[in-house]
Amino acid sequence: MTLPLGIFYALSALMIGFSLVVVTSRNLFRGAMCLTASMGFVAAFFALLGGDFLAASQLLIYVGGVMVLILFVVMFVQTPDLFRARQTSVRWIPALLLAGGVGALFIRAFCHIESPTELPVLQPTSTALGHLLLGDMAVPFEVISLVLLAALVGALVFGLERES
């Protein structure tokens, strides 16, 4: 086994382990911390696949922004009796069967995909990505700012305390 493949398997095992804790842990706070670690490993895979700018944005936006928000909400709503309460619904066996079936189907389909063996050397992507975002992808790039504005207003509207 070569070194890159070994690194790949080690990262995959860690990421899958942390993700399993996310969906099985009774303590929501522990689940959120493990999700943070899992997002960090996804950033590692982005870096492994040549997306240096993407890995940095994944760390900044997910690990630095979204996860802090989720942790804040968990601390806001979690009461001590929730730590011991059962966290899975009664339908967990059909859910497990469905998820396992979908996963097995995907893996069965993906195993025979041929991939090219000759790949170009990894290059820094930030400059090219900036040109792409403000060139060919300018319309989605502008629309996404409207989406963010709408999300901001929506979060304020839902989050405001009603004066009664």
Place this chain on the structure above:
Amino acid sequence: MITLAHMLCLSAILFSIGIYGVLARKSLIAILMSVELMFNAANINLVAFNRFLYPDSLWGQGLVLLVITVAAAEAVVGLALVIAIYRNTKNLNADDLHLLHD
């Protein structure tokens, strides 16, 4: 050497873990966290296809940036809804939320 099939199988596993979480967990916050797992599985797929099949283009990575942004917006609105529901019902169990039912 890492091949495209390795990355696709990895993201399939991550996606099915996310499906299990969405279907089986009770808490609304846990369901949101599982949806984030599924988003990330899709992102790994996009970057892997970009790297292995179209190494000269960057459209896959640009699309992933947009997906990350939309996921952040989704998390913000979803968590605001969770807080609003918690403030009104003091309960975040998805099985017990049937305000419109009766």
